[in-house]
């Protein structure tokens with residue numbers, strides 16, 4: 187038996203196959219959710235979100251679920267609720283691909299802008315959003331749970347899909 191460490195195979199965002207988020211896919215995204223978030227959504231959170239009509243997509247590579255996003259549309263605004271990439275595939279452009287997929291879907295649906303909140307400590311996600319053209323629009327104080335005693339601010343960001 188080889189003692190080599192397990193290293194994730196190099197992947198290309200161009201090989202991603204996207205499927206709409208549905209109830210059947212929740213079981214496949216939950217392990218990623220629990221792996222990458224300090225305060226993950228529960229199965230019920232995903233089911234409730236789908237039942238509420240929120241849209242999402244699941245990215246597959248060789249039939250393995252590797253990333254996903256969930257968003258809510260209110261009139262001409264899309265609000266990102268969740269985006270994640272399996273930990274072993276971070277830094278391979280899948281987060282950027284997931285956000286590009288969301289932006290393309292929002293544009294195709296006729297939305298004018300996409301909004302999101304992100305933990306102020308989440309430098310990786312903030313850098314990704316900024317690179318994709320999201321602009322800082324202020325803070326939501328104490329928006330996220332941090333530990334049993336403290337909460338963390340959210341940075342609010344907006345991406346304009348058409349000039350205002």
Ligand SMILES: CC(C)(COP(=O)(O)OP(=O)(O)OC[C@H]1O[C@@H](n2cnc3c(N)ncnc32)[C@H](O)[C@@H]1OP(=O)(O)O)[C@@H](O)C(=O)NCCC(=O)NCCS
Nearest residue numbers: 222269270271276277278279280281282304309310311313
């Ligand atoms: C945020 C997340 C989706 C990014 O996914 P990803 O597949 O790693 O993203 P990408 O590979 O497309 O891009 C990440 C970029 O951030 C850069 N980066 C890495 N660490 C960084 C840091 N500490 N600060 C700033 N940038 C960083 C990487 O170098 C990469 O840039 P590059 O394309 O120039 O190499 C992923 O880390 C994740 O699932 N995090 C947990 C869930 C989460 O926080 N979601 C956002 C909630 S608002």
